[in-house]
Amino acid sequence: MTSDDGDATGDDLTHTTDEGDVQMVDVGDKPDTARQARACGTIRLRESTVAAVRADEIGKGDVLATARIGAIQAVKHTWETIPLCHQIPITNVETDFDLGDEIVTLEVAVETTGKTGCEMEALQGVTTGLNTIWDMTKAAEKDEDGQYPETTIENVHVVTKRKQEL
Template sequence: MSQLTHLDDSGAAHMVDVGGKPATERLARAGGTIRMSAEALAAIKAGDAPKGDVLGTARIAGIMAAKKTGELIPLCHPLALDAVDVAFEFGEREIAVTATASLTGKTGVEMEALTAASVALLTIYDMAKALDKGMVIEGLRLLEKRGGKSGHWIAK
């Protein structure tokens, strides 16, 4: 058996069979930031962006993306998520996005949290690009995961 679970003995990619695994509570948090001009940040905070409610739209986009992860990422299982949350925190010249996904199931939700965070960041860019085309998305990463065989992990 290959050490990589998505490869069979011949090296061909396949979806991992999780049928025999027990269902456990699972949670993942992922996040990243988008840096922008002070003017763009002020407009987003004030709700004055030309395309409308940037953060409200980004929150919905992130939630929708988490629900579609199994369709977007090859070999990801389609999951019946229990909850997805997308939160925002303003910095001096950036917005930090944190997405949390959870379920009780047989496989983790790391990819769902990462997908939610990345699509929320992309949506902020799309909604605010008229204000600042030079925005930079950075630092997308898994922040925490709980549940399953590997237990609890927190990024350093």
């Protein structure tokens, strides 16, 4: 069973054989289509940490530039870290940061032309970008016990996905 856009639904366990063995989905017969996926998520930080990120005053360097590189690299290497994920040709990656008082939001848009979607790549970009922010700001976020009581990554999700027949 497939959905209107041709992707498998929950009723069709496409990652298992009839015997229950795990397998990669065969997308060889699917037509190439232009595809885009957008995902976003947030990291909650102390207000003083976000202000330091905004002012480029974090000792490790430019937090957002480093997170952007991390997000793009993660998109390009998604197939290496998620089992059974296809290697796809990435044609474009866009990253957008929004800094609030205590939150940094990252949105990653991924484009490809191929036989399968790119939402996993967008999600991987968001999570790695946010993890990079955490790594870059952890000295400012630690409490006196070396813990991170206020730092959280939240609400990582796919915002949109679309495909267009060529």
